Amino acid sequence: MNQNTIWLFKMAWRDAKASRVRLLLFMASIILGIAAVVSIQLFSHNLTDNIKLQSKALMGADYTIDIKQAPNTQEQALIDSLQPDAKEVNFVSMVAFPKNGGTKLVKVRGLEGDFPFYGTIDTAPSVAADTYQSSGGALVDATLMLQFNVQPGDSIKVGNLTLPIAGALKAIPGSTAISTSVAPPIVIPYQFLEATGLLQFGSRKEYQYFFKTPETLDIDKFAEALKPKIDSGNLDLDTHTSTSRRLGKRYENVGNFLNLTAFIALLLGCIGIASSVHIYIKEKLAAIAVLKCLGASRLQSFLIFLIQIAGIGIIGGLIGSLIGIGIQTLFPYLLKDFLPFTVEISIAAQPLIIGVLLGLFMSVLFALLPLLRTWYVSPLEVLRVNERATNEPLKVKLLVYGAILVFLFLFSYGLLDNLKYASAFVLATLVTFSVLAGIAWLSIKGIKRFFPSRWSFTVRQSLLNLFRPNNQTVVLVVAIGLGTFLISNLYFTKDILLAKTEVEQNADTANLILLDVQTEQREAVENRIKASELPVVSTIPIVTMRMHSINNRLVNEIRQDSTRKVNGWVLSHEFRATYRDSLIDSEILKEGIWTPRLNPGDPIVISVSDNLAESAKLNVGDPVVFNVQGVLMKTIVGSIREVDWRQMHPNFTVLFPAGVLEKAPQFSVVLTAVPNDNISAELQRNLVAEFPNITVIDLRQVFTIVEDILDKVSWVINFMAFFSIITGIIVLIGSVRTSKYQRIKESVLLRTLGAKNAHILKISAFEYLFLGALGSSVGILLALISSLCLALLLFNEPFVPSLIPFVVFLPGITLLVLVIGLSNIRTVLNSSPLAVLRKEA
Incomplete structure (x- = not known):
């Protein structure tokens, strides 16, 4: 390292020491932005790596074949040719504990074979996982056993079958915290399924076959080769690699929001860098002019401050990365109910390197435009007694602005992994910046x-400060407004996301659902409910069917067409349709005309949900032929409905008018309302004892589980929103605080001319009050418009804006700007003019 380079570093260090307060605020903007990005990115990488490593253990096999009904001869022949290593039939049902009369909705899994091939069935005692099939016992969810105070050796009644409990089931591949909370798993030997008497008409059951392959087999190529045979039937093939990809997709929305939040925090940091360095460099122009008079070149004066800013960016990036590593350890705890496994956190050097490089790059890039001012400043211009700022050539400005836009786009695209969203976000930021500056x-x-x-x-002087030479009005309004816009937009978006997942309970609606009520049982079930002095809110008939042809093309023909646009699930799905003469609250007619009732001989006009219409490429007037348990039924799409699937009562993709399906083979769903836990438990015990095939879902339990999950989601969203708000406040403090050094000269001159402290306070107060109110109000209004567009165009939700940004952010940010601004002149008010001038010199 030569003497010239050493001198440059020494000058950068000496100047940084003299300006450490301003540079610490500048560094804080970098630290918080980098911390948010590194923490979320590191957790996302850990989650992805865990899913890949544990994909086989999550499934328990290399691949599985599923079917929603007993396989026919052709399907069974295909399955047998592949030689499954284990098989299972699973279904949801009620079980009872004879020891205390307790009942519970569970998922019964009848297993045969040495499943799982990867991972383990975790039981207490541990030997129960190996012996339950030979001993003829049941493995019962451990939490369920605690709830009903049963032990191994006690019995459990599954339908008509009573089995001894072999052990407590702690974990088994294919279960998550959410699914086990709603329907805890019960594992029984496969050979006892028929004895339960629960596999009846209309029962929702799944036949699953498990396969283990040699390590050398390419599972994806094997699945691709097998796909034509699978698609020719009603089978579904799933590999451990596709499970890994699907799991990653499941958590994509949560990750996208967290990435968006991190990007906002980083962008706020960039705003802090740009505004702080803009004002900071203005203060250094006189010192740069002196350096040039003493013989320093343009390059040397530029490099001194470039080294200074780059050094702060590296240090800020390193500190932010270390903080981010600490923060990311919180996410596995906060999101554990969404994950089917425990995320193992590993610390790698990559996020540290990325954080440091990102801190360096963003600090230099966003500080580049004000730094270039050091290149073009002339000693003669600055030594003259005037306040005209040095301007860079227009080409240089456009080049720097272009580089900043490219950086923002590439970074947002890297985080969001969506070209449209990244472009829209950068465009919205650019429009907001332009509107605020304008x-x-x-x-x-x-x-x-x-x-x-x-x-x-005092008022005239404060207004004069807004347009005097070298004013900071545009810089501060843009910094305050853009920070407020991003914070408010994040807050409004958070409200939209949480409102989209809200679960509302209504005391007047059904909260207990009885599934799989057979036709011959319906009257007796209703009488049992009425005998308990409870209402039968509604009885919904269900008819199962499959699509035979769509738009005059057979389903089998469409299935074999490699260029088809119809979604694959439509072709093999067993639809559970109903019939009635009216629409319900969760349905809105989008297209066509709803026909409530048909007379004998009329064409059968049906209504389909909008998601089915999209997947099957159906429009109003298109013909569809259904196979209703062996009978072909020609129908015409008469209307398309938008269905609110969030409402917890039965909704249907296919809806028939009254007068068509009344005589078809069917079963029913019965809805009732129970006032409390005791009555609900008593009714469930009576129903399970008399009708063991009926499944009872207590929506009050589901509400509790979902609300607990939503509370955790809300906590994560609020935490990241708060993180960005703190970043925004740091940016505002840095932007306004840095302007202190331009106000001192004016305030000292006013003191010298005889102005009192009260005058100076009022002048500063009016100016900062105007800047804070203007920037924050415009920022909130722009955020309101932006969030309205998000709600209508992206989330398809009605937008009810929160009052928090108006009643908290607007006065809060204005007051914050005012307080920081007034603190800037504290030195002037507490000292003599001569002492202040000497100190600042």
Whole structure:
């Protein structure tokens, strides 16, 4: 390292020491932005790696074949040719504990074979996992056993079958915290399934076959080769690699929001860098001019401050990365109910390197435009007694602005992994920046044009400060407004996301659902409910069917067409349709005409949900032929409905009018309302004892589980929103605090001319009050417009804006700007003018 380089580093260090307060605020913007990005990115990588490593253990096999009904001869022949290593039939049902009369909705899994091939069935005692099939016992969810105070050796009644409990089931491949909370798993030997008497008409059951393959087999190529045979039937093939990809997709929305939040925090940091360095470099122009008079070259004066900013970026990136590593350890705990496994956190050097490089790159890039001012400043221009700022050539400005836009786009695309969203976000930021700068510029011109010459001296002086030479009006309004816009937009978006997942309970609606009620049982079940002095809210008939042809093309023909646009699930799905003469609250007619009732001989006009219409490429007037348990039924799509699937009562993709399906083989769903836990438990015990095939879902339990999950989601979203708000406040403090060094000279001159402290306070107060109110109000209004567009165009939700940004952010940010601004002149008020000038010199 030569002497010239050493001198440059020494000059950068000495100047940084003298300006450490301003540079610490500048560094804080980098630290918080980098911390948010590193923490979320590191957790996302850990989650992805865990899913890949544990994909076989999550499934328990290399691949599985599923079917929603007993396989036919052709399907069974295909399955047998592949030689499954284990098989299972699973279904949801009620079980009872004879020891205390307790009942519970569970998922019964009848297993045969040495499943799982990867991972383990975790039981207590541990030997129960190996012996339950030979001993003829049941493995019962451990939490369920605690709830009903049963032990191994006690018995459990599954339908008509009573089995001894072999052990407590702690974990088994294929279960998550959410699924086990709603329907805990019960594992029984496969050979006892028929004895339960629960596999009846209309029962929702799944036949599953498990396969283990040699390590050398390429599972994806094997699945691709097998796909034509699988698609020719109603089978579904799933590999451990596809499970890994699907799991990653499941958590994509949560990750996208967290990435968006991190990007906002980083963008706020960039705003802090740009505004802080802009004002900081303005203060250094005189020192740079002196350096040039003493023989320093353009390159040397530029490099001194470039080294200074780059050093701060590296240090800030390193500190932010270390903080981010600490923060990311919180996410596995907060999101554990969403994950089917425990995420093992590993610390790698990559996020540290990325954080440091990101800190360096963003600090230099966003500080580049004000740094270039050091290149073009002339000693003669600065030594003259004037306040005209040095301007860079327009080409240089456009080049830097272009580089910043490219950086923002590439970084947002890297985080969001969506070209449309990344472009929209950068465009919205650019429009917001332009609007804020334009409003600030118009305010300056308006005040200058209509200056109130008859107002008091303090008000006139504060307004003069807004358009005096070297003013910071545009810089501060843009910094305050853009920070407020991002914070408010995040808050509004958070409300939209949480509102989209809200679960509302209504005391007047059903909260207990009885599934799989057979036709011959319906009257007796209703009488049992009425005998308990409870209402039968509604009885919904269910008819199962499959699509035979769509738009005059056979389903089998469509299935074999490699260029088909119809979604694959439609072709093999067993639809559970109903019939009635009216639409319900969760349905809105989008297209066509709803036909409530048909007369004998009329064409059968049906209504389909919008998601089915999209997947099957159906429009109003298209013909569809259904196979209703062996009978072909020709129908016409008469209307398309938008269905609110969030409402917890039965909704249907296919809806028939009254007068068509009444005589078809069917079963029913019965809805009732229970006032409390005791009555609910008593009714469930009576129903299970008399009708063991009926499944009872207590929505009050589901509400509790979902609300607990939503509370955790809300906590994560609020935490990241708060993180960005703190970043925004740091940016505001840095932007306004840095302007202190331009105000000192004016305040000292006013003191020298005889102005009192009260005058100076009022002048500063009016100016900062105007800047804070203008920037924050415009930022909130722009955020309101942006969030409205998100709600209508992206989330398809009605937008009810929160009052928090208006009643908290607007006065809060304005007050914050005012307090920071007034603190800037504390030195002037507490000291003599001569002492202040000597200190600042």
